[in-house]
Amino acid sequence: MPPTHADAAANAVPFSRPDLGDAEEAAVLRCMRSGWLTTGPEAAELERCFAEAVGTDHAVAVSSCTAAMHLALEGLGVGPGDRVITSVLTFTATAEAIRLCGAEPLLVDVAPETLDLDITEVERHLSTDSRIRAILPVHYAGQACRMDRLLELASRYDVRIVEDAAHAFPTRFQGRYVGSIGDATAFSLYANKPLTTGEGGLLTTNNEALAQWARRARLHGIERTANTEQGQTRWRYEVTDAGYKYNLPDLAAALALPQLERADQARARREAIATYYSNQLAGLPLCLPAIRDNVSDHAWHLFPIQLDIEALELSRDGFIDALAEHGIGASVHFIPLHRHRYWRECLDLRAEDFPVAEVAGQRLVSLPIYPGLTDAQVERVADTVTTLLRSHCR
Template sequence: MNAVKMNVPFFKASIGSEEEKAVIDVMRSGWLTTGSQALAFEKEFSEKVHSPFALCVNSNTSGMILAMEALGVNRENAVITTPYTFVSTAASARHLGADVFFADIEKDSYSIDPNSIEKILKSPDGKKVKAIVPVHIAGNVCNMNAIMNLAEKYNVKVIEDCAHSFPSKTQSGYAGTIGDAGIFSFYATKTMTTAEGGMVTVKDSAVAKRITQMRLHGMDRTTWDRYTSPKASWEYDIIAPGYKANLPDILAALGRVQLKRAEEFDRKRKIHAAYYNSNLKKLDFIKLPPDSEGNAWHLYLMRLDLSKLKCSRDDFARELQQMGVGISMHFIPLFNFSYWKNLYHGFTPENFPNAQQHYLETITLPLWPDMTEEMCAYVVDCIKTIGEKYHG
């Protein structure tokens, strides 16, 4: 164990002088809300992931609600997703009045299990399903071939939750471009950031138009168009009671620079993940995280083999924190929360054994581009020290 204690943050965004200049330029331009920077950001992101349409929004959650609404999710139907996700995935459907059916994750990964999805689709409740919402947890892309086959077989939409998965890429294309829609997050801790924000990718022009209108109060003209075109700014129509979900130019400008650096960030994350893998695989009480095709390595999900340790996951995690290692938990399955337990009877850990087991065994380690090898080594040393203390 290293003699000198370090403090290794769970995450620190990589922000440099180019990002600072881009934001200041917007501040000095006199146009702060959604405008030319947001339009340019959409074009550049669309080109990057090869999506016909990319629409920036103020959060992944807003994007999820907009995409679901545009694809017909409403109080008359339901979506299928995983309980092993952040609450916004399922809450977005509830905001639209839809029911949520949950499928367990795979035994050896954090991804939703296609077999569990099909059990729901084959059940009487399956007739109510409008969309499947797979979540690409930690940057690992779900089994999209199987999921897309199910979508075709049962005539349902696929809305990819890509909060963790930029720039994950498979033989079928970038995550977020395989299904009917993909929703990305640019929250502060993500693989690239706009501080707060997100992007929706879609293939259908009618869906793109609906999202464009609904993200700004249901107006048939954008603010940029209203104040830069010859047509009078006050001449517009409201086509539906929309939302307030647009991304301001200040944040879009930050995102444009981060997008240029995305490959750099991706390369550095993979170096750190490889360091963890090569060192942690030597420890018999560690289960390495899955590493699927095109993994973006947004998170490093370390699983403990508790049969070899005389402690709980929480005991292990607290000791890491006491040693200065910033950690997190991804995720607390939704069946642990009061709202979901009270809403759906039978939504219990016993009915989702894989999700519950993964949760009880998993600790999320620091993984960010500007980490040093010394930081990674310190994290590994701390894990070894705690493991030796509690080894059975």
């Protein structure tokens, strides 16, 4: 007998839930009681700790991953007339950050197994388009892209790499943490991310000039170093650059610091859930996430499956609705950008140019995967997926 709405509500498994507790509450209260809520010592401490965690020289706390990508691209010289390669299977913010620089997103299809940038397509565009100034790879679901091949291409064609690591903390590729590999990396601190401040982001880089510029640009282009020179008063400042309102408040930064301390523990829990799902769902009419042999420390921000629609009597949307009737949240990552009216029209995109993303976009379902899931909830998700798919096979 199918569950009633009351049963589903009482036993709901939300798609995502932040991993917050007493330590986060204490950190926020400490910040509140200090009387300093906007960008200050807590943000500076988050920058220091995060840079140390990913092994990079600099981290700059900002208001979103979008802001981090925008600042990184602009700070590296991307501007009007330039093109930036990125994935068609991503959230709109990735392409939006390119647009904010006045540049044009050059969308590329994804690899069939891992759904990250198709390296062959990247190379094809680089070899024929002299307007390309940068590559913006998306570390899809928390697995690192083939950074070795992208770095080689970037060196050969003299372009920069700015990584979209919204899903990828903590993630490593060939022993190096994402955040210390490309010219710059953008992380998300959004509400459903492994490290969250509700809203927020971090830009990491080994480029000191970029980091210094980003710190000024995130707050209206203001330079405050003169405040302590020659006895000048604290109110004095100078605007040295055109800037933005991209700073991260201390109240938000304080929320992230305790989570950062247990980031490896949280990643291990997500990996354990992913392993359980993979074992339990094997043999069903779906494709499980593909993992490369040389990958270590997959962040497992998402667990995306692809349904074998031809073998089923229900659509992808129908499957998500059925999960919801059983009280289980699910989502889709992503609706490919060529399926959105804005990007389709302004970039003149056609579905036939993105065959892999076009098919995946109609099959993808992301299952719940976060540290707060109990073993019983994880088992329930896997059992429900199994029952639904077996009962709807053709």
